[in-house]
Amino acid sequence: MMLEPALAEDLSEIHALLSAxxxxxxxxxxxxxxxxxxxxGQQAGDARVAxxxxxxxxxxxxGAMGLVAPPSTQAALLDIVTDDEQLQAPLVDWAIATAERLPSFRSLRTLRGRGVAGPAHFSKVREIWRMDCDLTMPRPTPSRGDVDVVDYSTRTITDDAWVQVINESFAEHWGGYLPWTLxxxxxxxxxxGPVGLELMARxxxxxxxxxxxxxSERDDGRSSPAGFIEVVGTRPSHRRRGIAEVLVRSALDRFSQQGLHRALLMVDAGSSTRAAEVYTRCGFxxxxxxxxWEVPLQRAR
Ligand SMILES: CC(C)(COP(=O)(O)OP(=O)(O)OC[C@H]1O[C@@H](n2cnc3c(N)ncnc32)[C@H](O)[C@@H]1OP(=O)(O)O)[C@@H](O)C(=O)NCCC(=O)NCCS
Known part of the structure; x- marks a missing residue:
């Protein structure tokens, strides 16, 4: 079976496969x-259509960038989408052979909804959950005398400090968290976009x-836009003091004030810092x- 390079003109046909x-x-x-x-279009990667x-x-x-999975220092990311089961095996074989030629990655990783079978040769290593919060429900407003929440737009905190707090919080995160740069x-x-959310708790x-x-205007079968929480991190020295809860509740208040009716996020369900528990407590x-799913690459064995 011939695999052809995926071209820009194939985009809408591939997108239809993604919807299905x-x-x-x-x-x-x-x-x-x-x-x-x-x-x-990514430099460190390759794509084919059948x-x-x-x-x-x-x-x-x-490649280094995937359709769903966050970028990783350890794993190359794989996406396979087909409505023809017989194509799965040749697409997986091409993917493993291609990943073997990419420098620096120890494994090849893909995310699939839990009800869908994993690729041949891959093992299930973790779960990542999507969590949603209904913003139309009443919620307590956070208020703590010892904690203040600063908005990026006030420009009172340097860009370096934002990057540093994120990287310190995620340094031990599972899966090879790609550190942020300025x-x-x-x-x-x-x-x-014009409406962003960047809050720092001090x-x-x-x-x-x-x-x-x-x-975020997501194509997920729900009509209204949602507040998407991309990153939540507390420096290790400040954990278990309710900082994340203040941040999440503050974010939900902001989204609500912007007229949004729901918020969502993705969370590593196996996190040793029990992030999903924090979100549940906040109404997610x-x-x-x-x-x-992952398969180790030969070079690393
Ligand atoms: C997950 C994370 C954001 C939580 O931050 P945090 O500020 O420690 O969160 P909180 O303090 O609000 O809650 C954490 C726990 O401390 C407890 N806690 C809160 N205040 C407390 C206090 N004063 N004393 C003791 N425990 C307290 C909470 O009840 C919670 O317990 P639980 O795990 O049993 O639910 C943080 O550990 C982190 O940055 N982890 C790495 C990055 C990450 O995984 N981010 C999530 C993205 S997937």
Missing amino acids: ARERGQFDTTPSMERLAAVL RVAGRIAGFVAV ERWRERLASR QHSEPAGVILGHV ERTFRYAV
């Missing part, structure tokens, strides 16, 4: 055209934790479960 895959439970949300284009009777019936991409921070600020005036979010409920 969401309906089968592979994704919680159909990945956006922009994300798909970025995955196709045609059956002239139609694109399969898509495979391997460049990535500024790119995010430029691309997040305890006794010391930086303690951050929360980042934005308004699990709405989708991804399984994380």
Whole structure:
């Protein structure tokens, strides 16, 4: 079976495959055209399509950027989408052979909705959950004498300090968290749209934790836009003092004030810091479960 390079002109046909895959439970949300284009265009990666009777019936991409999984220092990311079961095996074989040629990664990783079978040769290593919060329900407003919450727009905290608090919080995170750089921070600020959310909690005036979010129009079968929480992190020295709870509740208040009716986030369900518990306490409920599948790459054995 011939795999052809995936080209920009194939985007809408591939996107239709992604929509069908969401309906089968592979994704919680159909990945956006922009994300798909970025995955196709990435330098450190490659993507192919499989045609059956002239139609694109399969898509495979391997690289530093994936359609759903966050970037990792340890794992190359894989996405396979097909409505033809017979294509799974050749797409997986191509993906493993391609990942073996990428420098520096120890494993190949893919995320799939828990109800969908994993790729051959891969083992399930973790779960990542999507959690949603109904913002129309009444919630307590956070108020703590020892903690103040500072908005990025006040410009009272330097960009370096934001990046440092995020990286300190995620240094031990599972899966090879890709540290933020000033460049990535500024790119995010430029691309997040006019309504962003960047809050830093300080305890006794010391930086303690951050929360980042934005308004997201997701193709997930629900009509209204949602407040998406991208990052929540408390510095190790300030954990278990209720900092994350203050940050999450403050973010929910902001989203609510912007007229949003729901918030959502993705969380590592196996986190030793029990992040999902914090979100549950703040009113989030699990709405989708991804399984994380990995295969080690030969070079690392
Ligand atoms: C997950 C994370 C954000 C939680 O931050 P935190 O500020 O410690 O969270 P909180 O203090 O609000 O809650 C954590 C626990 O401390 C408890 N706690 C809160 N205030 C407390 C206090 N004064 N004394 C003792 N315990 C307290 C909470 O009840 C909670 O307990 P639980 O785990 O049994 O539910 C933080 O551990 C972190 O940055 N982890 C790494 C990054 C990460 O995984 N982020 C989540 C993205 S997936």
